[in-house]
Amino acid sequence: MEFLAKRRVTRPLFIGSVQIGGDAPVSVQSMTTTRTANVSETTVQIQQLARAGCEIVRVTVNTREAANALPAIKAASPIPIIADIHFDHTLALMAIENGVDGLRINPGNIGSKEKVHEVVQAAKGRRVPIRIGINAGSLERDLLHKYGRTPEAMVESALKHISLLEKEGFDLIKVSLKASDVARTVTAYRLLAQKVPYPLHIGITEAGTRFSGTIRSAIGLGILLSEGIGDTMRVSLSADPVEEVKVAYAILRDLGLRRRGVELISCPTCGRAEIDVISLATRIEQRLSAVKTPLKVAVMGCVVNGPGEAAEADVGVAGGKHKGLLFKKGEIIRRLPADNLEEPLLDEIRALTGETIP
Numbered sequence: 209m210e211f212l213a214k215r216r217v218t219r220p221l222f223i224g225s226v227q228i229g230g231d232a233p234v235s236v237q238s239m240t241t242t243r244t245a246n247v248s249e250t251t252v253q254i255q256q257l258a259r260a261g262c263e264i265v266r267v268t269v270n271t272r273e274a275a276n277a278l279p280a281i282k283a284a285s286p287i288p289i290i291a292d293i294h295f296d297h298t299l300a301l302m303a304i305e306n307g308v309d310g311l312r313i314n315p316g317n318i319g320s321k322e323k324v325h326e327v328v329q330a331a332k333g334r335r336v337p338i339r340i341g342i343n344a345g346s347l348e349r350d351l352l353h354k355y356g357r358t359p360e361a362m363v364e365s366a367l368k369h370i371s372l373l374e375k376e377g378f379d380l381i382k383v384s385l386k387a388s389d390v391a392r393t394v395t396a397y398r399l400l401a402q403k404v405p406y407p408l409h410i411g412i413t414e415a416g417t418r419f420s421g422t423i424r425s426a427i428g429l430g431i432l433l434s435e436g437i438g439d440t441m442r443v444s445l446s447a448d449p450v451e452e453v454k455v456a457y458a459i460l461r462d463l464g465l466r467r468r469g470v471e472l473i474s475c476p477t478c479g480r481a482e483i484d485v486i487s488l489a490t491r492i493e494q495r496l497s498a499v500k501t502p503l504k505v506a507v508m509g510c511v512v513n514g515p516g517e518a519a520e521a522d523v524g525v526a527g528g529k530h531k532g533l534l535f536k537k538g539e540i541i542r543r544l545p546a547d548n549l550e551e552p553l554l555d556e557i558r559a560l561t562g563e564t565i566p
């Protein structure tokens with residue numbers, strides 16, 4: 209029996225050079241936390257995100273200064289930029305003019321028909337896709353009255369915005385339906401997935417801190433991805449956005465959907481442990497956080513069971529009372545002093561990946 213359901217068939221589109229939907233891998237997005245008008249800070253953060261594997265980045269465009277900063281940000285960014293805009297159609301027009309690769313805007317909130325027409329035609333002219341971003345926290349009053357703050361209200365809101373774009377002959381559409389809890393988010397995406405062919409941007413909004421947000425996102429996005437729903441994703445955390453990217457890849461990797469960077473296998477330790485696995489594993493994970501090559505690395509607490517228990521690891525160490533072991537695919541390749549496991553392991557990983565490890 210297949211572990212994952214067949215991926216939902218969606219109509220592909222491109223954000224810059226990154227395909228979303230169709231047969232493209234699920235892409236990883238994040239959002240900057242800087243003031244967009246501050247070009248240097250925004251650019252530094254985008255570069256950090258890109259180094260962590262972020263493939264598309266969203267910046268808020270909430271002022272004219274932010275919109276005016278877009279050409280410089282775009283020029284310095286190694287990844288496509290999406291402008292996040294609320295209500296103000298002039299900012300959307302400026303963002304398109306200034307070369308953004310995608311917009312996040314809800315056409316129903318732009319105002320008059322003429323304004324919607326102007327923005328959508330400008331997006332169409334430059335082939336700039338639009339993401340409709342429905343948030344359970346900001347639903348239209350009539351829908352709240354009819355359904356309450358429910359998945360049905362979220363889906364109906366999305367369909368209303370979608371029809372405004374379709375009426376303009378625009379189909380470069382992707383949609384997100386975010387709530388801050390798993391149940392409503394998952395239900396809303398399931399409902400919409402049956403109704404439209406557009407790619408879905410999945411995420412749990414306001415998911416929480418690094419700890420609780422990681423768990424909530426892993427459950428919610430894990431359920432959706434396992435059902436074949438989701439073409440691009442953002443993990444939202446009250447943390448450095450680089451953490452969002454790391455968590456997104458961990459979710460995708462554990463589902464077998466993407467492989468990037470080091471997957472650390474470490475034992476929970478037990479009475480047999482001869483070394484401090486917790487601090488060694490934490491240090492090694494930190495030092496390997498920038499490695500791009502997919503690799504399974506093990507840190508195990510004892511030489512008796514360690515190499516066998518971590519036999520699927522590409523490379524690993526196991527600590528003994530006086531001597532430790534370096535092993536590859538379960539085979540012992542070197543015996544080491546127990547207090548010197550870290551550097552030989554990192555040397556081996558440098559040799560395997562050809563990457564620089566600090």
Ligand code: SF4
Nearest residue numbers: 475478481509510513
């Ligand atoms: S590898 Fe050794 S120390 Fe770690 S959990 Fe297994 S038996 Fe215990």
